[in-house]
Amino acid sequence: MTWLVALSAILHREALRFVGQRSRFVAALVRPLVWLFVFAAGFRAALGLSITPPYQTYITYEIYIIPGLCGMILLFNGMQSSLSLVYDREMGSMRLLLTAPLPRWWLLFSKLLAGTLVSILQCAAFLAVAAVWGIRLPLVGYLVVIPALLLSGLMLGALGLMLSSFIRQLENFAGVMNFVIFPMFFLSSALYPLWRMAEASPRLRDLCTLNPFTHAVELIRFALYGQANLMAALWVTVALAVFSAAALRGYDPARGVQNRKG
Template sequence: MQAATLNTPDPAPALLPHLLRALRAVVGREIGRFLRQPSRLGSALVRPLLWFVVFSAGFHNVFGVAIAPPYETYVEYKEYMVPGLLGMVALFNGMQSSLSMVYDREMGVMRLLLTAPLARGWLLAFKLLAGTALSVLQMVVFLAIAWAFGVELPLLHLPAALLAMVCGAVMLASVGLVFSVYVKQLENFAGTMNFVIFPMFFISPALYPLWKLEESGAWWLLKLAQANPFTHAVEAIRFAMYGQFNTTAWAVVLGCTVVFFVAALWGYDPQRGSISKKPGG
C-alpha cells in the first residue's frame, strides 16, 4: 500500500514545464515564421513609413503649432504622428495575426492545437502573446526609424513608452483574436479587415488631435472617437512617451483587453461559441 502511494505520479509539478513547452512552441513558431520572411517586416513598415514621410511633409504647417497635453510646447507634426503610427503597426499586425489563425483553422492546424492537453485559455493566451511579440518588434523598429528621421523622444521615458506599446499591442491582438472567431473563410477576411481597421484608425487621434473635431463641430465623430478603443491605445502611448499617465486611456486599454480576450475564449469554446458552427451554418 505504501509502495503504491509512493509510485503515484504527481501531475502538479509537470504543469509549469508543460506550459513553457507550449509557450515556446506557439510563440516560437510565429516568430520563427516571421523571421524566415524578412519581406513581412518590410511590408509591415512600408505603410506607416509612407504616411510618416508624406503626411509629415504635407501637413507640417497645418498641425505643427498645437499645444495640448501631453505636449508642453509646440511640436512638429511628424512628432505628433509617431504614437498614432505605432498604433497603426499594432492594429494591422493584430489583424494579420487574426488572418494567420483563420488560415491555421482552414488548414487544420488550429483544430490540432486546440486538442492539446492544455486549457483552451492558455493556448489562446499564447497565440495572443505571439501576436503581441510580433507587433512590439515592428513597433520598436519603426520607432528607431522615426528617431533616425529626426523625431526626438525623451530616452528617460522610453521604458514607460515601451510598456504602453506592449499593452496597446495586447489589446489590438485580442481584437484580432475575436475576429478570427467570426471570420470563417480567408476570402471573407480582406473585406472584414478594411471594415474594422480603417474606421478604427481614422476615427481616432492618430493623425489629428480630437479637439480639431470639437472645433469643427463634428460632435458625432468626436463621440465615436472617444468610444474607439484604438483612440485610448494611441493616447496611452502618446502620454507615456512624455512621462505622463493617462488614467482613462489605461483603464480603457486594460478593460478592453480583458473583454476581448474573454469574448475570444467564449467563441473558441466548441460547446458554446461560434467556432463550433460550420462555415455554411
C-alpha cells in the first residue's frame, strides 16, 4: 500500500509539472511536427520507398516517418527527464526521493513510469495533429501502439536514468546528449528503412540493427498497424533490463559513482 501511495504521488507530481510547464509540452510537440511537415516534404521526392512490412502498399514518406517521430518524442523526453534528474540531484529534490523509506528500485521505477506516461500523452497529441493533417493510421493501431510506446518509453527513460546516475553535472550532460541522442536517432530506421542504409553502407546498417532505438521504432511501426513485432519487442525488453540494471547500480549508494566527491 505504501508503495502505491508513493507511486501515485510521484505520478501526480509529474502530472502537475506537466500541466504547469506548457512550454515544454509545446516544444516537445513542435519538434516532430517540424520534421513531419518540413523535413518529410523535402525528402519525399528524394527518397523512394519499397513495400516492406507492415505496409501493404506504397506509402508516402510522411507515413513512413510517423513511428520514428513518435520514437523521437520518447527519446527526447527520456533524455530530458534524466536531465531533470541531474538537475534535481544538483538542486536536492532527488535526495528527498532517495531518502524515502522505500526500495530505491521502486522509487526510480515510479519516476521512470511518470516520465513515460507524459511522453505517451505527447505522442497522442502528435498523432492527433498528424491525423488532422490527413496522415491517418488504422484505428486499431492507435490502441495497439500504447503498450509499444510504454515499453519503448520505459527503455529510453531507463537509458536516461542510467546516464543521469553516472553524470554529476549538467555541463557534462549537454555533451552526452549530443553523443547519445543524435547517433541513436540517425543510426536507426526512424528516417530511412534499413535496406536503404545497407545500399549506402552495410556496416552502418549493422550498427543500426544493434541500436535499441531502431527496434523501438520498429515495434511502434508494427503496432501502429495493429501488428506485433516480437523480435523488436524482445530487443527493447532486453535493452530495458540492461539499462535498468545499470541505472540501479549507478544509484546504489554502496557501489554507484554518486559517491565521488564533487
